[in-house]
Structure formats: C-alpha cells, structure tokens
Amino acid sequence: xxxxxxxxxxxxxxxxxxxxxxxxxxxxxxxxxxxxxxxxxxxxxxxxxxxxxxxxxxxxxxxxxxxxxxxxxxxxxxxxxxxxxxxxxxxxxxxxxxxxxxxxxxxxxxxxxxxxxxxxxxxxxxxxxxxxxxxxxxxxxxxxxxxxxxxxxxxxxxxxxxxxxxxxxxxxxxxxxxxxxxxxxxxxxxxxxxxxxxxxxxxxxxxxxxxxxxxxxxxxxxxxxxxxxxxxxxxxxxxxxxxxxxxxxxxxxxxxxxxxxx
Numbered sequence: 293x294x295x296x297x298x299x300x301x302x303x304x305x306x307x308x309x310x311x312x313x314x315x316x317x318x319x320x321x322x323x324x325x326x327x328x329x330x331x332x333x334x335x336x337x338x339x340x341x342x343x344x345x346x347x348x349x350x351x352x353x354x355x356x357x358x359x360x361x362x363x364x365x366x367x368x369x370x371x372x373x374x375x376x377x378x379x380x381x382x383x384x385x386x387x388x389x390x391x392x393x394x395x396x397x398x399x400x401x402x403x404x405x406x407x408x409x410x411x412x413x414x415x416x417x418x419x420x421x422x423x424x425x426x427x428x429x430x431x432x433x434x435x436x437x438x439x440x441x442x443x444x445x446x447x448x449x450x451x452x453x454x455x456x457x458x459x460x461x462x463x464x465x466x467x468x469x470x471x472x473x474x475x476x477x478x479x480x481x482x483x484x485x486x487x488x489x490x491x492x493x494x495x496x497x498x499x500x501x502x503x504x505x506x507x508x509x510x511x512x513x514x515x516x517x518x519x520x521x522x523x524x525x526x527x528x529x530x531x532x533x534x535x536x537x538x539x540x541x542x543x544x545x546x547x548x549x550x551x552x553x554x
Contacts, residue, residue, distance in 0.1 A: 294517050297322040297526070298506065299358030301349035304332035304443045305529070305536050306477025307364025310387065313499035314362065314506055315525070318516075322523040324356055325364075326552075329531035333439035334367040335408020335475070342410065346372035350380060352554055359515050362506060363387060366407060366475050366498075370414035383509050388416060389474035390496045395425035397494075398470050402429045404463035404493075407474025409434050417474075431466055433459045435475060442477045445535045452484060460488050473497040480539065528552040 298321050300311055305327050315323060326349050328334075334342050346368045353361050362385040363369045363376070369386035377384050389411065394403045403425060411417055412432050421430055441452050463471065471493055473479060479497050489495070510516045517523065525547040529536045533551050540549065 293359050294515050295322065295519070296357050296359040297324045297524070298360055298362065298510075299324050299326070299353030299356065300362040300364045301326040301328060301346075301353060301368070302365040302476055303334035303345075303367065304329040304439065304477065304531075305539050306439065306442060306475060306480065308527075308536070308539055309476050309479040309497070310362060310364040310499050310502050313503035317503040317507055318510075318523075320517045320519045320521060320523050322517065323525055324353060324358060325527045326352060327527070327529035327531070327536055328554075329443050329529050329535075332443050333408060334365060335410035335435075335439065337410065339371045342368055342371040343375060346376060348554070350376055354380070354382070358382070360385065360506070360510060360513075362502065364476050364502075367410035367414075370411050370416040383513060385502060385506050385509060387476060387498050387502055388420060389472045390498050390501065391420050391430070391472060392424040394470035394472045394494075394496055395428045395430075398428060400467045400469045401427070402431065402466050402468045404431045404433065404460075404468040404471045405474050406433050406435050406459060406471060406478060408439070409436070411474050429466070431463050431468060433463065435459065435478065438481070439475065439477050442480055443531070443535060445532075445538060447480055448484065452481070456481065456484055457488055460485070464488075464490065464493075469493055471495050522546055524548075526550075530554050
C-alpha cells in the first residue's frame with residue numbers, strides 16, 4: 293500500500309496550498325488532488341450539504357485506492373471529518389485554524405481570524421478557541437466573497453483589495469499582532485494581505501503543520517513511500533481547469549491537471 297496515492301480534497305483550488313506543503317515534505321509520494329469547485333464555497337452551505345459533498349469526494353478518492361485522505365478544507369474538516377473517520381477504514385487528516393500558536397505567541401493579546409462562516413460557526417472552532425485563547429481577544433471575521441474571487445482567478449483584482457481592506461481594518465484598529473487564516477484558499481492572498489497589514493502582524497496558516505501530521509500518520513501506519521523518485525501528481529477539477537493550472541504553475545513532467553465530471 294505504500295505506493296498508493298495520498299488523496300486530498302477541497303471545495304476548490306484553495307487546498308492546493310496544503311498540497312504544496314505535503315509535496316515539499318514528501319516529494320516521493322504519489323498524490324491525487326480533487327477540487328470540488330463547482331460547489332464552492334462550502335462555508336456558505338448547511339452542515340448536511342457539506343457532509344454530502346465530503347462523502348462524494350471521499351468515495352471518489354477511495355475508488356482511486358488512496359491510502360490516506362487529507363481533508364484540505366477547514367469547513368469540511370469542522371463539519372464532516374468525525375463522520376468520515378467513523379465510517380471509512382482509512383486515516384483522515386483534517387485542517388483547523390492555527391489558533392493555538394497565534395494565541396500562545398501573541399504579545400498584544402489580540403488575534404485576528406479570517407475564515408468562512410462554516411468554520412467560525414463550528415463547534416470544533418469554538419472548542420479550540422476556548423481551550424487555547426481564553427485569555428486573548430479573538431476577532432473573528434467572515435471572509436464572504438473571497439473564495440469565489442479566488443476560484444475565478446481574481447486574486448489581484450480591485451474587488452479583492454476592497455474586501456480585504458474592509459475585513460482587516462477593524463482588526464488593525466484593535467492592534468492584532470497575529471492573523472490566522474482559517475481557509476485553505478486564503479494563503480494565496482498573502483501578498484495582498486501584506487500590503488494592507490502592518491509589518492508587525494504575523495500571518496499564520498496550517499499548511500506546514502498539516503504536512504508534518506500527514507508524514508507522522510503515514511509513518512505510524514507504515515505507509516510512507518520510500519522511493520527516491522518524484523511521485524506522480526494528479527489534479528482534478530469539476531470547473532475551470534485554467535484557474536487550477538495558473539495557481540499551480542507546475543513544471544514537473546509527472547503533473548497531470550484534468551477536468552472531471554463529478
């Protein structure tokens with residue numbers, strides 16, 4: 293089973309930010325990435341809808357014989373991963389906002405969180421915040437409109453700048469020193485975020501931690517691929533292939549980016 297692929301899915305192209313960290317840490321692993329862009333954003337859907345979509349994506353990755361599945365979506369993790377772990381006999385890796393390191397390292401005692409409605413409304417987010425940030429002021433901000441713009445390839449648009457300024461200025465006024473990105477799409481906005489935020493604000497996401505956890509779980513299950521060659525890289529989307537291609541900008545010969553009807 294060690295040569296079977298690591299499967300990953302997200303509500304769209306954003307989870308490729310997680311894929312990048314996993315591929316950087318585990319370059320010999322074969323990977324299959326599924327972008328469910330037709331149904332993005334998950335953050336505005338009901339828990340029932342998110343669960344149904346997560347099951348659909350999981351079933352596809354299992355049909356491709358993936359050895360482990362990374363739920364590369366904060367909203368899907370917080371709303372569906374417990375069910376997936378209980379109903380499928382395969383390891384699942386989830387994503388959650390990096391509240392803990394932000395709260396522990398904050399000097400001003402004020403931490404901003406930019407995330408989807410689905411993530412901020414989840415019980416998992418509430419529990420994590422209560423556990424690690426009870427003595428911190430946590431400013432939560434819905435990132436309404438950000439995911440559709442990223443999915444449309446409008447990362448550097450005027451509309452994006454207006455939205456980000458609107459969402460970040462109240463946090464800046466309250467003196468945040470950490471901004472937690474609670475959606476895997478949002479790391480693609482870091483250049484834009486840095487233009488708006490003061491240099492004193494540290495931007496933090498979950499990518500590196502998720503990659504390390506994926507490696508640890510693979511090792512624990514004796515599933516690490518020990519090959520010395522670069523793994524095969526497969527990417528599928530049910531919407532705009534061009535957006536996925538432009539974000540990935542891959543030169544590896546082993547990379548395949550395709551449309552998929554699902």
